[in-house]
Amino acid sequence: MTKGEIAQTKEAYVGEYASGKSEVAINRALWLFETGIRPVILVDLDLVEPFYTLRPLKKELEARGIKVLAWETLNTIGLGETGNLLQPVVRWALRREGAVVIDVGYGVAGIEKLRLLERPAFERESLKIYVVINIARPMTGDVEAVVDYVRALGAVHGLINNSHWGDDTEPAIIHEGAQVVTKAAKILGLPVIWTTVDQKWQKEIGSYDVCGNPVFFLKRYMPRAFW
Amino acid sequence: MSMPAVELEAKTQRKQAKPIEGVKKVFMTGNESVAWAALAAGAEIMYGYPITPQNEIMHYWTRLAPRYGKQFLQTEDEISAGFTTCGGVLAGKRAFTATAGPGNILMQESMSMAEMLRLPTVVIVQQRGGPSTATVIYSQQETTLTCFGGNGEGLRIVYSSSSHQDLFDYTIKAFNTAWKYRFPTFVLGDGYQAKMRESLHIYDPAAKGIKMEKTVPFVGQEGMPGVDRAPAHLRNTFNTEEELLEVITGYVAEYQKIAPEIIEYEVIETADAEIVLVAHGIVARAAWAAVRALRNKGVRAGFFRPITLRPFPAEQLRKAARTAKKLLVAESAQGQLLKLVQEALYGETVPIATYLMPGQGITAEELSDYVMELRSNKTNREGGSR
Amino acid sequence: MTVVPNMPKAWRIETKPHKFCPGCGHGLVLKALGEAIDELGVQERVVFGCDIGCSLLSWDFFNADTVQTHHGRTTPVMTGIKRARPDRICIAYMGDGGGYAIGAQHLVNAATRNEKITVILANNCNYAMTGGQMAPTTLPEMKTETTPYGRDVEETGYPTQGPEMVAAITGETAYSARGTVANLRQLKNYLKKALQNQIEERGFSFVEALSACPTNWSTNAKDTWHFLEETMPKYFKIGEVKVPVKEAKESNTSQGNHTKQ
Known part of the structure; x- marks a missing residue:
């Protein structure tokens, strides 16, 4: 992509429940911001748990310069219940200038939530959809399962290996994930965009994973998001 | 939408396969741990009604159930979910349900019946704020309700989990405890555990030397009732105080006798x-x-x-x-x-x-x-x- | 320059903009209801009850006394208030779960007893607030969180026909109708007739409103309206199912009970 194209990139991170979409989306948004792109917009399209994901981090991320389209804690008091709610501003995310990074929540039809966004008037910009996969989750635990899962999503543009065991992670699961996702990607005819890894593994995991895919090191923000 | 023959064959083979082979380290939410544990334990049918924060137990069960020949019924409410679960165990199946908050309150009637009829029901409770609708998030305010919520003496078994490993281990154990001792059994979690993500080891019970208790139908056994076998005449009502006292005293004695085997x-x-x-x-x-x-x-x-x-x-x-x-x-x-x-x-x-x-x-x-x-x-x- | 939107007088301006999702049908049903209340001049007498689910977001919606109840229990709470204070205009507002699942027994009994309350039900074919599970009104083959492979009518039956059921079990002085947010004028008229039934102390009144839920249908604007206007009416017939006998006689038309084919 040219610098101009990256500045207008529209990306959606989809994947199974708890696969790591939010963490990847936040880090990606911050990375884009650090390259000098303005504006960078992070969009919370997690509808089932809008109050557990990006909301608690909104103020912090906005202080760093990212525009966050998500509910504010203050506006959620008096709602009566935390639940399935689409914040109106989110619908127009794709009509905005700048780099837009969308965190798409789960559900049987998770990826279909993208249809709730109003598309740009002219399709000069295409929305790139990346599937975040953690093979430590049984539904996407092996090559066959990953292929089945991604096929059911329809048209997507790349896979991301985000395999880990949370605080209990060891390099073995990251490597295994790389192998499984790369193999699945080959079958699907899709690129592996990155292997995403907690930055604490920087020494053990270099710039490329065991299959030669680029590594994107993540700073963990999500532990602060949940209560 | 028809499936190519090869795919159908593979899917049928998966039906015979175990949901989990051996022991596997995974990363998931608490609700998922419960669904996978129920599968691993050989649970055959789940009855349920949506209520936050336990919905993902149902979501994962309904996605996985067809692969392993399991059943599901979404009932009209939690009163029904509790009573249909009683029905499931009466029919001799490892049946379970899950609920929270106001749904837990509604299940007290059915669980009282389970207490009186000594039914091996399994219920997972993910506590939320109370009383009433309160919050959908978290609390430990359903302790009294889950332990003593019926109109009886609380002859129930309640495990309080504090991690995803617990949720997995004790959901499997709940089926065994319930079917062995015949007291309604509960796994008490909460909304934080339900939604939090952490690693745990999921396993096939056989891989850990855990033998699942056999289930026996209360109704519908083989043979003509009255001819080949005695009919099952199950009641939860008695005529006199003396009769009731005798029944309850008997249950209490049994409960106290087995308590040392169950206490953890x-x-x-x-x-x-x-x-x-x-x-x-x-x-x-x-x-x-x-x-x-x-x-x-x-x-x-x-x-x-x-x-x-x-x-x-x-x-x-x-x-x-x-x-x-x-x-x-x-x-x-x-x-x-x-x-x-x-x-x-x-x-x-x-x-x-x-x-x-x-x-x-x-x-x-x-x-x-x-x-x-x-x-x-x-x-x-x-x-x-x- | 600030443009103040044209809101029903019964609406509480301090709680606007409301919290419903963009494209949600609730906002439209409540607009029709607000206008009906305004046109009938009964705002002061209204007691409004809402259920659990998305309907609960209307707990501070009107300048009218409101009670948010438990799931499915709005009908009995409003019944209780009406019995104790017959001068109040009691409106029970709920979704498909609150009326046809957990609240079904209360709906059936209030209808059978011909309680002089007005029940308004927003039908969007799913349990939205909790993440889109199957509802009694989910359409055949429709995918929801608890029917990930599509609703199998062999296993779970067909979508509930609420207004028809109510019509079959209420007395002659009840009113039962199905409107849609795709035709607000008609919906408002049905709501007015329903409230009129209570104001004139005739009997039970029930209005189901076909409503939109793009958030859980995962539909853009065009597809949302298509589902609402083309698909849903295939399973839910729009129109008055029952008008009170007195009114039928008075209006001199061949209205009255009609059974769904």
Whole structure:
């Protein structure tokens, strides 16, 4: 992509429940911001748990310069219940200038939530959809399962290996994930965009994973998001 | 949408396959752990009704059920979910349901019937704020309800989980406990555990040498009733006080007899303790972390965690209490665990301080700070309370 | 320059903009209801009850006394208030779960007893607030969180026909109708007739409103309206199912009970 194209990139991170979409989306948004792109917009399209994901981090991320389209804690008091709610501003995310990074929540039809966004008037910009996969989750635990899962999503543009065991992670699961996702990607005819890894593994995991895919090191923000 | 023959064959083969082979380290949410545990335990049918925060148990069950030949029914409400679960066990199947908050209240009627008929029902409860609709998020305010919520003597078995590993282990165990001892069995979790993500080991029970208790139908056994076999005549109603007294006394005796086989708890470093933190469920994790931090500061803190709330490890708590100078009961409720503790300790003189936060989470820092505060307030006042 | 939107007088301006999702049908049903209340001049007498689910977001919606109840229990709470204070205009507002699942027994009994309350039900074919599970009104083959492979009518039956059921079991002085947010004028008229039935102390009144839920249908604007206007009416017939006999006689038309084919 040219610098101009990256500045207008529209990306959606989809994947199974708890696969790591939010963490990847936040880090990606911050990375884009650090390259000098303005504006960078992070969009919370997690509808089932809008109050557990990006909301608690909104103020912090906005202080760093990212525009966050998500509910504010203050506006959620008096709602009566935390639940399935689409914040109106989110619908127009794709009509905005700048780099837009969308965190798409789960559900049987998770990826279909993208249809709730109003598309740009002219399709000069295409929305790139990346599937975040953690093979430590049984539904996407092996090559066959990953292929089945991604096929059911329809048209997507790349896979991301985000395999880990949370605080209990060891390099073995990251490597295994790389192998499984790369193999699945080959079958699907899709690129592996990155292997995403907690930055604490920087020494053990270099710039490329065991299959030669680029590594994107993540700073963990999500532990602060949940209560 | 028809499936190519090859795919259909593969999917049918998966039906015969076990949901989990051996032992596998995974990363998932608490609700998912429950769904996978039920599958691993050989549960055959789930009945349920949507209520936050346990919905993903149903979502994952309905996605996985067809692959393994399991069944599901979404009922019209929780009253029905409880009674259909009773139906499922009456039919001899490993049946279960899951609920929270107001749904838990609605299940009390069916669970009372299960208590009286001695049905091996399994219910997973993910506590949310109370009373009424309150919050969909978290609390430990359904302790009393889950332990004693019916119009009887609370002859139930309740496991309080504090991690995803617990949720997995005890959901499997719940089926065995229920079918072996025939008391309605509950796994008490909460909304934080339900939604939190952490790693755990999921497994095929056989891989760990766990043998699943056989299930036997209460109704629908083979043969002509009255000819080949006696008909099952199940009732939960009696004519006279004497009859009822006899039945209940019998149940109570049996419950007390089996209690030692079922009771589980954790007790750590209470022998020299100046203060013993008592907590259950996810608060026990914070309590344990607080105890370690306090010990590092040179404070002789101890830890007691009841795992079974019913039957309550009373003997074991008394033993720990006798060597302690003080107890601190911490819970995300206004005294529901405290009540169980006080009942167990009747006659003991150890002062009991409390840290009660109905509907709110409790951190290790809060607890260790509070213990330091208690130590510095050298008042004559018995116990300190929050 | 601030443009103050044209809101029904019964609406509480301090709680606007409301919290419903963009494209949600609730806002439209409540607009029709607000206008009906205004045109009938009964705002002062209204007691409004809402259920659990998305309907609960209307707990501070009107300048009218409101009670948010438990799931499915709005009908009995409003019944209780009406019996104790017959001068109040009691409106029970709920979704498909609150009326046809957990609240079904209350709906059936209030209808059978011909309680002089008005029940308004927003039908969007799913349990939205909790994340889109199957509802009694979910359409055949429709995918939801608890029917990930599509609703199998062999296993779970067909979508509930609420107004028809109510019509079959109520007395002659009840009113039962199905409107749609795709035709607000008609919906408002049905709501007015329903409230009129209570104001004139005739009997039970029930209005189901076909409503949109793009958030859980995962539909853009065009597809949302298509589902609402083309698909749903295939399973839910729009129109008055039952008008009170007195009115039928008075209006001199061949209205009255009609059974769904």
